[in-house]
Amino acid sequence: MSERVHADFRADALAGLRLDAAVAEFLQIPRTQATSWIKEGYVSLFNATGQSLKAAKSTKLTATDRVVVDAPAPRDITDVKPQVVDGFRVVFEDDDLVVVDKPAGVAAHPSPGWHGPTVVGALMGAGVRVSTSGAAERQGIVHRLDVGTSGLMVVAKNEQAYTVLKRAFKERTVEKVYHTLVQGIPDPLKGTIDAPIGRHPGHEWRFAVVDGGRESVTHYEVLEAFGPAALVEVHLETGRTHQIRVHFSALNHPCAGDLTYGADPAMSANLGLTRQWLHAHKLGFDHPVTGAYVEFESDYPQDLDFALESLRDGHF
Known part of the structure; x- marks a missing residue:
């Protein structure tokens, strides 16, 4: 298996980000790792005509910039x-x-x-x-x-x-349907959350709704309301990291069990949750070779089903 990480991408979808943030986002690595690679010369930056640009960690990318990474991969x-x-x-x-x-x-x-x-x-x-x-x-x-x-x-x-x-x-042609249990009941019961998401300014591994963040659009509809919580169907138009968790947290309706984004620890414990109640329920797309539309569904796993049935039975 290769001992290096290779990437060659245009910055169109990452325009406006710093180089270290863009490399971290594209490769899904910690920003500290991206910064280290830039400092050690493993990241190159070119403009639209192929001219080499200074690859500093704080360099702001434009849509036509090209980023090339050729770095030693961490052994683990x-x-x-x-x-x-x-x-x-x-x-x-x-x-x-x-x-x-x-x-x-x-x-x-x-x-x-x-x-x-x-x-x-x-x-x-x-x-x-x-x-x-x-x-x-x-x-x-x-x-x-x-x-x-x-x-x-x-x-x-x-x-x-x-x-x-x-x-x-x-190109957002994939149908991605999630089910989530959120605290409280969203108002309105059906709507769209259109709020930009970027890295949380104070936490390396968290994200937040921030000015200048990347476009993030979440469509939702409440399927069942229980008073302390609601089962919600979510259709993602974009696919940002932690998008559903961040958007509902910003509405003060965090995903049940999601302590990282503000869920109530007592409610999480009472529902037996040790992680966020969030499930990728349906996935549909055109087959990449035949072109035929295919669609798949997944039932809730045992821990999520237990929490949901507890609410339905009024045991919470």
Whole structure:
């Protein structure tokens, strides 16, 4: 497996960000790692005509800039081994892609500092070969779910599928439907949250609604209201990191169990939640090779179902 991380991308979707923030966002690594690579000369910056620009961590990117990363990968993310992961399930597989049902506690791919199970390792453990496109530690991964979020993910098995699926997610043609249990009852019961998201100014691993953040659009509808909480269906128009969690926290309706974004610890404990009540329930897209529309659904896992039934039964 490669001992280097390679990336070559245009900054169109990351325009306005600092170079260190853009590299961290694109590669999903800590900003400190991106800063270190920039300082050590592993990150190059070019304008639209190919002219080399100064690659300083604070350089603000324009939409036509090109960023090239060629850096030594941290040892702990290149040595991906097969893993047997409880609750991990292959929902669908053909020659081009595999759709999996990811349990909570599993990362999409290895990253610095994460030593737990990953989708990449679980697929290797299941004998599923995926695309060699992308960085060595995240082969075939075209989108991600948070470690604490369960549900459906699609992974590419060849380069054509990888390229087409990556483009589909970027162009927002993929139907992504989530269910979440939020504290309180949102008003109105159906609406759209259109608020920019960026890194939290005081917390490296948190995000927030901030001026100058990236466009973030969340459509929601309350399915069931229980008084202290509500079951909500969410359709994502964009796919920012922690988008659902950040948007509902900003409305003062954090996802139940999500202590990082302001959930009530007492309510979380009473519902038996040790993570955010957030599940990728449905995933639909045009097949990257045949062009046929395919759609998959995932039932709630046991911990989320227990919390929901507790509310339905009035035991909370």
